[in-house]
Amino acid sequence: xxxxxxxxxxxxxxxxxxxxxxxxxxxxxxxxxxxxxxxxxxxxxxxxxxxxxxxxxxxxxxxxxxxxxxxxxxxxxxxxxxxxxxxxxxxxxxxxxxxxxxxxxxxxxxxxxxxxxxxxxxxxxxxxxxxxxxxxxxxxxxxxxxxxxxxxxxxxxxxxxxxxxxxxxxxxxxxxxxxxxxxxxxxxxxxxxxxxxxxxxxxxxxxxxxxxxxxxxxxxxxxxxxxxxxxxxxxxxxxxxxxxxxxxxxxxxxxxxxxxxxxxxxxxxxxxxxxxxxxxxxxxxxxxxxxxxxxxxxxxxxxxxxxxxxxxxxxxxxxxxxxxxxxxxxxxxxxxxxxxxxxxxxxxxxxxxxxxxxxxxxxxxxxxxxxxxxxxxxxxxxxxxxxxxxxxxxxxxxxxxxxxxxxxxxxxxxxxxxxxxx
Amino acid sequence: xxxxxxxxxxxxxxxxxxxxxxxxxxxxxxxxxxxxxxxxxxxxxxxxxxxxxxxxxxxxxxxxxxxxxxxxxxxxxxxxxxxxxxxxxxxxxxxxxxxxxxxxxxxxxxxxxxxxxxxxxxxxxxxxxxxxxxxxxxxxxxxxxxxxxxxxxxxxxxxxxxxxxxxxxxxxxxxxxxxxxxxxxxxxxxxxxxxxxxxxxxxxxxxxxxxxxxxxxxxxxxxxxxxxxxxxxxxxxxxxxxxxxxxxxxxxxxxxxxxxxxxxxxxxxxxxxxxxxxxxxxxxxxxxxxxxxxxxxxxxxxxxxxxxxxxxxxxxxxxxxxxxxxxxxxxxxxxxxxxxxxxxxxxxxxxxxxxxxxxxxxxxxxxxxxxxxxxxxxxxxxxxxxxxxxxxxxxxxxxxxxxxxxxxxxxxxxxxxxxxxxxxxxxxxxxxxxxxxxxx
Numbered sequence: 001x002x003x004x005x006x007x008x009x010x011x012x013x014x015x016x017x018x019x020x021x022x023x024x025x026x027x028x029x030x031x032x033x034x035x036x037x038x039x040x041x042x043x044x045x046x047x048x049x050x051x052x053x054x055x056x057x058x059x060x061x062x063x064x065x066x067x068x069x070x071x072x073x074x075x076x077x078x079x080x081x082x083x084x085x086x087x088x089x090x091x092x093x094x095x096x097x098x099x100x101x102x103x104x105x106x107x108x109x110x111x112x113x114x115x116x117x118x119x120x121x122x123x124x125x126x127x128x129x130x131x132x133x134x135x136x137x138x139x140x141x142x143x144x145x146x147x148x149x150x151x152x153x154x155x156x157x158x159x160x161x162x163x164x165x166x167x168x169x170x171x172x173x174x175x176x177x178x179x180x181x182x183x184x185x186x187x188x189x190x191x192x193x194x195x196x197x198x199x200x201x202x203x204x205x206x207x208x209x210x211x212x213x214x215x216x217x218x219x220x221x222x223x224x225x226x227x228x229x230x231x232x233x234x235x236x237x238x239x240x241x242x243x244x245x246x247x248x249x250x251x252x253x254x255x256x257x258x259x260x261x262x263x264x265x266x267x268x269x270x271x272x273x274x275x276x277x278x279x280x281x282x283x284x285x286x287x288x289x290x291x292x293x294x295x296x297x298x299x300x301x302x303x304x305x306x307x308x309x310x311x312x313x314x315x316x317x318x319x320x321x322x323x324x325x326x327x328x329x330x331x332x333x334x335x336x337x338x339x340x341x342x343x344x345x346x347x348x349x350x351x352x353x354x355x356x357x358x359x360x361x362x363x364x365x366x367x368x369x370x371x372x373x374x375x376x377x378x379x380x381x382x383x384x385x386x387x388x389x390x391x392x393x394x395x396x397x398x399x400x401x402x403x404x405x406x407x408x409x410x411x412x413x414x415x416x417x418x419x420x421x422x
Numbered sequence: 423x424x425x426x427x428x429x430x431x432x433x434x435x436x437x438x439x440x441x442x443x444x445x446x447x448x449x450x451x452x453x454x455x456x457x458x459x460x461x462x463x464x465x466x467x468x469x470x471x472x473x474x475x476x477x478x479x480x481x482x483x484x485x486x487x488x489x490x491x492x493x494x495x496x497x498x499x500x501x502x503x504x505x506x507x508x509x510x511x512x513x514x515x516x517x518x519x520x521x522x523x524x525x526x527x528x529x530x531x532x533x534x535x536x537x538x539x540x541x542x543x544x545x546x547x548x549x550x551x552x553x554x555x556x557x558x559x560x561x562x563x564x565x566x567x568x569x570x571x572x573x574x575x576x577x578x579x580x581x582x583x584x585x586x587x588x589x590x591x592x593x594x595x596x597x598x599x600x601x602x603x604x605x606x607x608x609x610x611x612x613x614x615x616x617x618x619x620x621x622x623x624x625x626x627x628x629x630x631x632x633x634x635x636x637x638x639x640x641x642x643x644x645x646x647x648x649x650x651x652x653x654x655x656x657x658x659x660x661x662x663x664x665x666x667x668x669x670x671x672x673x674x675x676x677x678x679x680x681x682x683x684x685x686x687x688x689x690x691x692x693x694x695x696x697x698x699x700x701x702x703x704x705x706x707x708x709x710x711x712x713x714x715x716x717x718x719x720x721x722x723x724x725x726x727x728x729x730x731x732x733x734x735x736x737x738x739x740x741x742x743x744x745x746x747x748x749x750x751x752x753x754x755x756x757x758x759x760x761x762x763x764x765x766x767x768x769x770x771x772x773x774x775x776x777x778x779x780x781x782x783x784x785x786x787x788x789x790x791x792x793x794x795x796x797x798x799x800x801x802x803x804x805x806x807x808x809x810x811x812x813x814x815x816x817x818x819x820x821x822x823x824x825x826x827x828x829x830x831x832x833x834x835x836x837x838x839x840x841x842x843x844x845x846x847x848x849x850x851x852x853x854x855x856x857x858x859x860x861x862x
């Protein structure tokens with residue numbers, strides 16, 4: 001139910017691309033959180049980065065079409081930028097080069113974007129400052145470090161209190177190795193200049209205290225929730241399903257997500273039960289190495305690599321899978337197991353994740369404990385009552401994890417921010 | 423005249439270690455020796471030794487006027503022998519005073535009555551023997567695991583020769599009646615039934631240190647008054663509780679030891695009060711009426727029923743398969759295998775699989791050696807699988823040696839509860855596929 005406002009809270013939110021534009025986890029969270037905040041009566045001015053590749057149709061119409069973003073309470077401010085939620089200095093350089101090459105030689109002198117990602121972040125900040133000076137709002141809420149300079153600029157221009165929302169840190173992305181100093185500095189500056197810092201898990205809270213020097217009293221934990229999805233109705237019985245059980249991994253094939261532990265566990269599972277197929281859906285810098293390792297172990301015929309998959313395919317795979325595994329080395333939250341549980345598939349998740357702090361009806365493992373991962377996969381595949389219980393209780397659990405919870409907590413943070421000023 | 427009947431339950435299970443699927447067929451070490459020893463030492467230090475000493479002193483001080491009763495499970499007695507013999511010694515000292523009565527229960531503290539009455543009987547006889555050997559007493563009183571009770575059970579226990587049986591004085595079975603009287607079980611008219619006064623028992627066992635309780639702090643004179651109030655309203659006050667209350671559930675710094683130290687004196691100030699053992703109470707007082715308890719009742723959780731152990735499909739699958747495998751096991755007649763199987767019948771294993779506690783975070787969680795009920799289930803089922811493999815191995819050896827296997831009609835390979843596709847010829851490969859025959 002939409003709440004009619006006496007004094008509605010007004011929030012300037014600096015977020016990332018909303019669906020239907022592919023936005024990964026952060027965009028998904030921004031979208032779900034924004035919707036829930038509007039449901040709670042918050043008036044949102046949402047600053048969204050708009051890159052050269054995004055189709056300039058009436059985006060606002062798309063967003064309000066299904067009444068999930070009530071027009072009265074949601075205002076979109078597009079800002080032309082080459083920044084993306086997952087940009088790295090290296091990926092930005094590539095994108096910028098591509099952009100330059102797409103321009104005619106004469107136009108290249110008038111390039112719209114900064115020559116490197118840090119410059120672009122400051123250009124973006126200048127644009128956001130202008131917006132901030134012309135908008136009415138009570139608080140600023142900024143997601144992830146590329147928006148932090150903009151958030152600081154908006155705060156300084158308007159004097160309004162500001163919260164940053166940390167979904168992931170440079171530390172977690174790189175596993176603590178090869179941390180980019182300038183990125184780190186930008187993250188740190190945002191956290192220190194913010195009035196409050198919102199994090200998605202206690203896991204990240206500890207990271208901020210230990211590695212970024214953020215005082216504990218400044219941090220507020222707001223766990224993510226699950227997205228309400230349609231249950232996939234499975235009509236065609238796939239050939240694989242007739243004989244084999246399916247164990248599923250969905251995520252970027254990169255260090256942070258622990259794909260190598262998945263493969264080692266698979267080997268152990270197959271030693272006990274050869275009738276299992278392993279699906280790893282995703283792409284990433286470790287993909288080639290993983291495929292090679294699978295071949296080396298002699299289990300290539302048990303593995304399937306679908307590559308990049310759409311949201312629909314995610315739902316379908318989750319539905320047909322018997323077990324879902326998230327062996328992440330370091331996961332700030334981890335939305336993927338929630339999607340599996342929503343499709344009534346039991347999940348095995350790494351204890352080194354934020355989501356393990358809020359779930360009960362899952363099996364938890366240390367990511368490095370390959371024996372335990374295999375042990376639990378086999379238990380789920382062979383003990384039917386275990387599979388049954390986790391399937392049903394897991395589904396009920398995620399169904400109750402709505403975004404109303406995090407939205408209300410954010411509102412508490414906003415109120416706290418406003419009261420501090422007084 | 424009011425007779426106070428203290429009865430203490432002493433029990434610790436042989437806890438399973440994180441027995442994994444890779445242990446099946448390779449390693450039959452199911453129990454966490456290290457953890458069990460560690461816990462035993464801790465509880466001995468915090469509870470058993472100091473409380474036994476305290477009771478011994480009280481018995482001497484009051485020259486036979488202070489009496490208590492115990493039921494000590496077979497599995498914890500074994501752990502005393504293995505890890506803490508001084509505790510066993512102190513119980514034997516208590517036995518020597520003549521003021522302490524020892525009860526019988528199932529040796530392995532199991533739910534066997536619900537599944538296999540023959541096994542139930544065997545476990546009781548084992549316990550009877552152990553108590554006789556260690557304490558020189560021929561028990562006349564029986565209590566089932568966690569005070570699980572119903573008419574049918576009373577009848578069965580009567581046939582084994584017991585004179586008195588205990589049960590929980592739960593509201594839903596008492597109705598308007600009071601637990602302060604002795605009753606006759608329906609279907610067992612030669613026995614006497616004594617019911618726990620749960621209000622007064624839990625005041626000590628649970629509420630004692632709860633600062634939010636309106637009666638906090640519980641002083642000796644206040645409590646003695648409540649107990650004495652039964653005068654005219656009953657014959658006995660049955661204070662039944664876990665022995666670990668003293669020093670473990672209620673830590674020393676709550677003052678629980680001081681409370682018990684001064685309680686007998688305070689109660690005996692009133693000349694109408696005295697302390698009795700269970701059998702003494704049964705001899706002295708007549709039953710006031712018959713009590714018909716058809717559905718099982720227990721002292722566990724709020725519900726006081728079987729849901730702590732059998733409320734969900736994990737627990738049901740585990741217990742069903744356990745007892746089915748039990749028949750296989752007894753068929754091959756290997757004592758070590760039977761003993762290992764029996765250690766799996768201990769009710770605690772199923773208590774740990776309870777999913778209820780996720781919402782309460784209550785008593786179940788405190789003593790749970792696993793991170794979640796699911797982990798407990800997995801370790802248990804893996805261990806059970808290994809028992810099956812050992813059974814088959816022994817059977818094969820017997821067949822080869824031409825030895826006749828005991829019994830007949832036990833489940834062979836290929837019974838419909840074991841899925842064919844996961845069985846194979848070599849024992850080290852096979853895994854049980856447990857059919858969930860228990861429909862919700």
